[in-house]
Amino acid sequence: MSGRRDPIRVAARGVAAAGICILMVAVWPRVVAAHTFHASLTQIEVNASANTVEVGIRVFVDDLEEALTRRTGRRVRLGTTVGFDALALDYVSASLGIEGANGKRLAFSWIGRETSVDVVWLFVEAPLNGQLDGGRLENKLFFELFDDQVNTVNIKDGKRRTTLTFSTGDGAKQIGFSVDS
Amino acid sequence: MIRVIAAVLVCLSSVLTATAQSPETVRSPREDKFRQLEEILPTPNTYRTASGAPGHQYWQQRADHVIDVELDDAAQRITGSETITYRNHSPDSLVYLWLQLDQNMLAKGSDTQLTATAPTLDRTSFDQLDGMLTRATFEGGHVIASVKDAKGQPLNYTIVKTMMRVDLREPLAPGGVVSFSVAWSYNINNARKVRSRSGYEYFEKDGNYLYAIAQWFPRMAPYTDANGWQHKQFLGSGEFSLEFGDYLVRLTVPNDHVVAATGVLQNPEAVLTATQRQRLKIAETAAKPVQIVTPDEVKAAESAKPSGKKTWIFKAQNVRDFAFASSRKFIWDAHRHDVGGNRVMAMSFYPKEGNPLWGQYSTAAITHTLDVYSRYTFTYPYPVAISVNAPVGGMEYPMICFNGPRPEEDGTYSARSKYGLITVVIHEVGHNYFPMIVNSDERQWTWMDEGLNTFLQYLSEREWEETYPSGRGEPRNIVEYMSSTDQVPIMTNSESLLQFGNNAYAKPATALNILRETILGRDLFDKAFKEYARRWKFKRPMPADFFRTMEDASAIDLDWFWHGWFYSTDRVDISIERVRQFTIDTRDPDVENPARKAEEDARPDSLSEQRNKAIPKAVDRDPSLKDFYNTYDRFAVTPREREAYAKFVAGLSPRERELLNSGLNFYLVELRNVGGLVMPVLLKLEYTDGTSEELRIPAEIWRYNSKDVSKLVMTKKELKAIVLDPNLETADTDLENNAFPRRPVKSRFQLFKQDGRQPNPMQMLERKPEAGPNTSPGTP
Numbered sequence: 001m002s003g004r005r006d007p008i009r010v011a012a013r014g015v016a017a018a019g020i021c022i023l024m025v026a027v028w029p030r031v032v033a034a035h036t037f038h039a040s041l042t043q044i045e046v047n048a049s050a051n052t053v054e055v056g057i058r059v060f061v062d063d064l065e066e067a068l069t070r071r072t073g074r075r076v077r078l079g080t081t082v083g084f085d086a087l088a089l090d091y092v093s094a095s096l097g098i099e100g101a102n103g104k105r106l107a108f109s110w111i112g113r114e115t116s117v118d119v120v121w122l123f124v125e126a127p128l129n130g131q132l133d134g135g136r137l138e139n140k141l142f143f144e145l146f147d148d149q150v151n152t153v154n155i156k157d158g159k160r161r162t163t164l165t166f167s168t169g170d171g172a173k174q175i176g177f178s179v180d181s
Numbered sequence: 182m183i184r185v186i187a188a189v190l191v192c193l194s195s196v197l198t199a200t201a202q203s204p205e206t207v208r209s210p211r212e213d214k215f216r217q218l219e220e221i222l223p224t225p226n227t228y229r230t231a232s233g234a235p236g237h238q239y240w241q242q243r244a245d246h247v248i249d250v251e252l253d254d255a256a257q258r259i260t261g262s263e264t265i266t267y268r269n270h271s272p273d274s275l276v277y278l279w280l281q282l283d284q285n286m287l288a289k290g291s292d293t294q295l296t297a298t299a300p301t302l303d304r305t306s307f308d309q310l311d312g313m314l315t316r317a318t319f320e321g322g323h324v325i326a327s328v329k330d331a332k333g334q335p336l337n338y339t340i341v342k343t344m345m346r347v348d349l350r351e352p353l354a355p356g357g358v359v360s361f362s363v364a365w366s367y368n369i370n371n372a373r374k375v376r377s378r379s380g381y382e383y384f385e386k387d388g389n390y391l392y393a394i395a396q397w398f399p400r401m402a403p404y405t406d407a408n409g410w411q412h413k414q415f416l417g418s419g420e421f422s423l424e425f426g427d428y429l430v431r432l433t434v435p436n437d438h439v440v441a442a443t444g445v446l447q448n449p450e451a452v453l454t455a456t457q458r459q460r461l462k463i464a465e466t467a468a469k470p471v472q473i474v475t476p477d478e479v480k481a482a483e484s485a486k487p488s489g490k491k492t493w494i495f496k497a498q499n500v501r502d503f504a505f506a507s508s509r510k511f512i513w514d515a516h517r518h519d520v521g522g523n524r525v526m527a528m529s530f531y532p533k534e535g536n537p538l539w540g541q542y543s544t545a546a547i548t549h550t551l552d553v554y555s556r557y558t559f560t561y562p563y564p565v566a567i568s569v570n571a572p573v574g575g576m577e578y579p580m581i582c583f584n585g586p587r588p589e590e591d592g593t594y595s596a597r598s599k600y601g602l603i604t605v606v607i608h609e610v611g612h613n614y615f616p617m618i619v620n621s622d623e624r625q626w627t628w629m630d631e632g633l634n635t636f637l638q639y640l641s642e643r644e645w646e647e648t649y650p651s652g653r654g655e656p657r658n659i660v661e662y663m664s665s666t667d668q669v670p671i672m673t674n675s676e677s678l679l680q681f682g683n684n685a686y687a688k689p690a691t692a693l694n695i696l697r698e699t700i701l702g703r704d705l706f707d708k709a710f711k712e713y714a715r716r717w718k719f720k721r722p723m724p725a726d727f728f729r730t731m732e733d734a735s736a737i738d739l740d741w742f743w744h745g746w747f748y749s750t751d752r753v754d755i756s757i758e759r760v761r762q763f764t765i766d767t768r769d770p771d772v773e774n775p776a777r778k779a780e781e782d783a784r785p786d787s788l789s790e791q792r793n794k795a796i797p798k799a800v801d802r803d804p805s806l807k808d809f810y811n812t813y814d815r816f817a818v819t820p821r822e823r824e825a826y827a828k829f830v831a832g833l834s835p836r837e838r839e840l841l842n843s844g845l846n847f848y849l850v851e852l853r854n855v856g857g858l859v860m861p862v863l864l865k866l867e868y869t870d871g872t873s874e875e876l877r878i879p880a881e882i883w884r885y886n887s888k889d890v891s892k893l894v895m896t897k898k899e900l901k902a903i904v905l906d907p908n909l910e911t912a913d914t915d916l917e918n919n920a921f922p923r924r925p926v927k928s929r930f931q932l933f934k935q936d937g938r939q940p941n942p943m944q945m946l947e948r949k950p951e952a953g954p955n956t957s958p959g960t961p
């Protein structure tokens with residue numbers, strides 16, 4: 001299919017009639033098949049010696065291609081689209097937000113990706129000033145596509161571990177490690 | 182097995198009760214990871230035995246169908262009528278029957294629609310908005326025209342969302358048969374916009390439709406010994422639970438359509454051309470797929486109009502459902518394949534948009550699946566096996582499945598699409614075994630068919646080619662999911678599963694792979710798994726029947742395994758906490774004294790001792806200050822010591838003397854179960870002489886204490902290191918504590934960053950040329 005498909009913005013208008021209508025119709029399952037589930041898994045690890053945060057994000061290739069296609073308004077395919085990695089980094093940076101304890105949002109740089117049949121691992125990295133513990137994290141990957149998206153984030157800082165889960169619509173959550181992990 | 186151990190448990194618990202009464206030992210009860218499942222599983226009865234087999238009074242209902250249906254290509258509409266003959270094999274009288282109306286999931290105001298949560302709207306494309314509006318305005322759902330008894334008199338019925346209750350005029354007695362008919366219609370959804378498990382696809386370029394039709398007729402809800410009526414509403418995730426029966430279906434479609442359906446075509450002379458019938462004859466004995474309808478013929482059909490209608494008649498025996506696909510766009514290839522003595526017609530139907538991939542791989546993947554699955558379960562019992570390229574990701578029905586992958590529009594494809602297609606065909610054709618024939622209840626327990634099927638899919642992929650890029654099955658691929666703390670157990674109802682793919686597909690598939698490779702071994706596992714398939718072929722198993730059969734056929738108590746992997750969210754993380762070395766004190770002063778001296782010499786000097794060394798000492802300036810004690814060597818062997826030793830040895834028996842001089846090293850390996858999931862302890866012992874050996878300890882090592890245990894390793898050699906789970910068999914989520922002494926372990930990220938592109942098959946995928954060969958499809 002050709003032609004530009006610009007993203008349009010749905011303005012939030014309080015509880016105006018139009019706003020309500022759109023929200024009502026948007027609630028439909030995206031059961032693409034018997035076997036479609038909308039999930040991603042992110043591993044975040046603090047590298048204390050390098051003062052960085054190392055991030056691996058496992059997503060379905062289809063979902064990522066669809067997200068990038070919508071974002072750019074042109075057909076994006078892993079393996080054929082030139083500049084795919086830059087688009088992916090841009091999308092990850094917009095969707096996965098990590099704030100350290102100092103309130104500063106981390107800026108990712110691209111490390112690479114590892115592809116299997118239907119999933120791809122995206123690797124990004126960011127310098128970390130200070131602590132992750134007490135910071136905030138949001139992960140709205142594919143929320144714009146699926147109302148049943150579930151994003152799981154495992155965070156590891158030395159021996160401390162925690163998991164945060166984000167379902168479509170969830171905002172940022174506090175990063176805190178349980179005492180005994 | 183279960184009963185014997187239960188007797189032991191009783192003794193144990195009485196001991197525990199006794200100690201708990203004394204005031205100073207009041208503690209919370211220790212968690213018993215080996216607690217028997219008996220108290221959780223349903224009590225065995227005459228329908229289901231304690232060994233996991235169907236009981237001597239096992240029963241299931243039966244529903245035979247005769248259906249007439251017409252597909253309206255102009256309005257994309259289904260109109261049908263069916264006569265259901267329902268046989269009550271239960272011991273109960275039934276005053277009403279429940280039928281499933283799955284299309285009602287797509288009706289306006291359905292629970293599916295109402296209970297879905299909102300997507301974010303900050304960035305919405307026109308496509309997405311179009312989809313939303315199409316869904317909102319789609320007039321979906323079953324429209325019931327009539328429900329009548331065998332005499333044609335109307336029966337009362339009540340529709341409750343996706344279920345319909347039909348009130349019988351008289352109760353249906355045990356052993357009784359009732360016939361009734363239902364007439365209905367519904368609008369077919371555009372599957373690209375209103376996503377479902379079926380629907381139509383419209384091809385803008387040639388103006389034609391492709392239909393993949395399923396869950397299209399009112400189907401009997403199962404009535405079972407375990408659950409009564411299974412009429413849990415259909416929300417979209419929990420698939421189906423159905424009754425077996427025979428089907429006679431007459432499908433009326435435009436006369437230029439080609440139809441693929443569950444069952445065997447009864448009237449080829451009426452619907453196929455002489456040429457097509459001739460080609461089918463060739464396909465009977467061909468080693469490779471033969472084109473029954475060629476791409477050129479499809480091209481001609483695409484630009485022509487139908488001149489009337491045709492009725493395709495299909496019969497299917499002993500199936501739990503019936504689905505079909507219809508289009509003038511279908512290329513059709515087929516060949517008969519011998520599956521353990523059953524000669525099965527393997528066939529694929531796809532539009533030209535499916536080529537070049539489909540012609541080359543679809544039918545080949547079907548026959549491969551039938552071969553492998555039949556070996557691990559039972560011989561495929563049906564006469565046909567079909568794969569259709571349709572606008573869904575992948576969905577299974579008896580003998581027929583719909584699969585989505587296609588090459589790019591320019592006719593090229595990536596290796597990723599190729600393996601995507603083979604994978605989904607294996608998976609969906611594989612579903613013929615679970616749950617189409619082993620009829621588990623997916624509305625309730627997704628893992629019982631998806632988990633078992635994904636496991637066999639993994640085995641089939643391994644037999645396709647050595648470097649097949651399997652996504653699920655390998656323990657190391659589940660580690661990230663297992664280490665997240667926010668999950669639900671596998672034994673969770675289908676509609677409540679979080680992370681559906683990992684929970685119901687990958688985790689059970691991996692668990693079974695571990696059970697096979699690490700716990701039971703291939704022979705024992707394969708025998709037990711096959712026994713489960715054999716026992717429940719064309720019957721309806723429950724989770725307990727699987728758990729019990731696997732133990733029944735293997736003589737291994739696996740309750741701890743089901744507990745850990747299926748009933749808990751524990752993860753595998755075993756740590757080697759400490760290793761302590763002990764040697765035998767020979768008491769021989771000529772051996773022990775030098776050894777102790779060496780130990781003392783090996784002790785490093787303190788900083789002060791080092792610095793003080795150079796300072797001149799008084800006894801050196803004036804040697805007369807020295808006496809006996811200055812020259813006394815406390816490690817020197819004295820005649821008295823030698824004499825004492827000789828006396829000691831003289832008093833020993835020859836066996837005791839041998840032990841004393843055995844030169845054995847004792848290593849006490851202290852293990853901690855950090856993750857909670859008990860698993861076998863697999864140790865690789867690496868010796869200083871460069872050799873190594875593996876010690877495989879069953880999970881029962883944790884039976885008295887599931888948190889901390891120690892294992893004694895006796896060896897004449899000296900240990901250099903110990904590695905836990907050296908072959909990555911157990912999905913251990915933290916490898917950092919798996920070695921003693923500790924070794925640095927790199928994360929997935931660090932491995933990638935360090936090695937960059939590792940030469941693994943997954944990466945090769947992307948390097949392969951994107952352009953596929955433009956071979957003509959299906960050419961043998």
Ligand SMILES: [Zn+2]
Pocket residue numbers: 034035608612631634
């Ligand atoms: Zn499946």
